Amino acid sequence: MSEEAHDVLDGAIPPPRNPNLFGHQAAEAFLARSYQSGKGHHAILIEGPEGIGKSTLAFRFANHVLTHPDPATAPDHMVAPDLDAPVTRQIASGASHNLLHLTRPVDAKSGKLKTAITVDEVRRAGHFFAQTSGTGNWRIVIIDPADDLNRNAANAILKILEEPPRRSLFLVLSHAPGKLLPTIRSRCLPLRLSPLSDTDLASAMAALGLPLEGGRTAETVLAMSKGSVSQALKLLNYGGAEIVTAFTDLLAAEGATARKAMHRLADVLSAKDSDVIFGFFLQHLGEHLVDRARAAAFAGDIGSADRYARLATDIDEKITVSQAYNLDRKQTILSILEAAHR
Template sequence: MSDDTPTPDQAPGAPHPRETAQLFGQDTAEQAFLRAYNSNRLHHGWLLTGPRGVGKATLAWRIARFLLATPPADDGGLFGALPPPQTLEIDPDHPVSHRISAGAEPGLAAITRSLNDQGRLRSEIVVDDIRKLGKFFGLSAADGGRRVVIVDAADEMNVSAANALLKMLEEPPARTTLLLISHQPSRLLPTIRSRCRTLRLSPLGPEDMQAALVQTGAELPAQAEHLAALAAGSVGDAVRLINLGGLEIYAELIAILGTLPRMDRQRALKLAEAAAQRGAAERFELLLTLIDVALSRLAMTGATGAAPLPEAAPNEAEILTRLSASPHQARNWAEVAATITARARQGQAVNLDPAALVLDTMFKIQETSGQSR
């Protein structure tokens, strides 16, 4: 991959987690780790869970920096024992901070999806990626210091890789801490989950979200409430929406839904053609995601009797309320959402033309709106 291509553990348009100075909105998780550290009950395996983009990787790198830069507690010495640390913060000028930023810290190994023999990024973490840790443990054992392993994301391990990692969790090397980042912990082997202590991270509130976005250098949109509604507390999702024009795409999608049950086919066709443009693969993926979001919010509107707030697009509440005014309609939208998701993924698998796939999806939505009247 080129230098400007995001790595598998980096959100496009955002700094790499090892370069992220602050973590916002996750004090509970940080303090849980510190309590374990200060009570000398530091588990060898930690599972960092929560939605994508809420800071799991940033926390993992903060923990790694802290463990590698903090000397072990002793029994006093000449000046007495140091007070227990109250934060994971490590000075950016600390040698460990510099080495981690440069990717040159010998006590740290980061496992992500690797490149195959053709130089393409694999779709999963393979067993060879995990086996590399054997060499890492051997090389770094002589100094007697701590060692930290970050696996991002553990959900992406294939069966062989997962079994190889499980053996390390069952018989962990001395003074080693394994940090497993997981967006969907249910996909992990139960035996891996049972051998790790879990830190659960939550979606960010509005103030923490804004502070985190400022840190990424993203240009904040004027419609901050629309971004907050679509990102649902995920900084990673917010950055993606900003960089790919997600607010504009969703606003156009809602405007097209506003023409139902007699859908404006010209606008739908224009939306589909935009998704099929050369180099628009990421925007196509985002459009499919936003269609799923719109259908979910439609179902929620009918089930609860009120549109979700804040609005994610102009006039969204009025349009959702008109199209989904009862629990019966909510069920119809929930069912079509499941059908559309399956059809879209199948269409991608067989390389169906993106424009045809989007149009097919919009016609299915139009058909459902007629049934829901």
């Protein structure tokens, strides 16, 4: 799959051709040494919050393996990919015969990414291995992220992981590994990545031409992004900070003022090409409810904690139904905002 079909935020560098990786030196060293030993695991579950560099690390490691196909002669460390090297150019353009990137496909009718990685995408892995079985080369599959696999796709991947082809490597990315099939997790070596420190996040943003040079904006981005480059980009380039402020003000409002605020926010979140900021808002709302439930539980208010937990579940169900039946997004958002306000 070419990088153009991948979901890349405005201002970001597509992971296949990103020369920069910050904050994960220990993970890089582990992967390089494990590969050099010749005893590396055939499936690695790279897990951690969204936007901290999992995909960039996966492509960097894939580049490392394909550049040094003999583990015995591979270096014990990884370096930034050479953007002019044939291996890197092939990976970046989606033309590598030795690397398959499984991610959500584009819907031919809408031109937008589908909501899940389907079993048809996983079947591409079967064809990929069949076509390259006699080459003797490494064959690498990046599942990005495995959280997006629907049930049939997850079961299909599991079958391949149970009997992996020779000289195959699976890099399974996950933002929430607890939601994966336990049988998939059990067949992978877990590699946990932590959110970026403020220093590493600032370095990453500077590398994208968005330096955080002090002041209230920088403090807000560092605090709200929680070590995630993608969250920082959404805050800076997609109006995420304004969305959070509007939601906070809405919760404090009453009566007609609250209703007007709900409609203004719903208009923004349901506008054309608002998928990114809508997803950002849902994540923020989910974190808000979890924080409220946790605070209530710590305070001994089990009833309130239960109500917040139930509300989070109800909202997830509303979103699932809305997406499944292509319901009007604004009405769905208004329903969610009303429930959150209550």
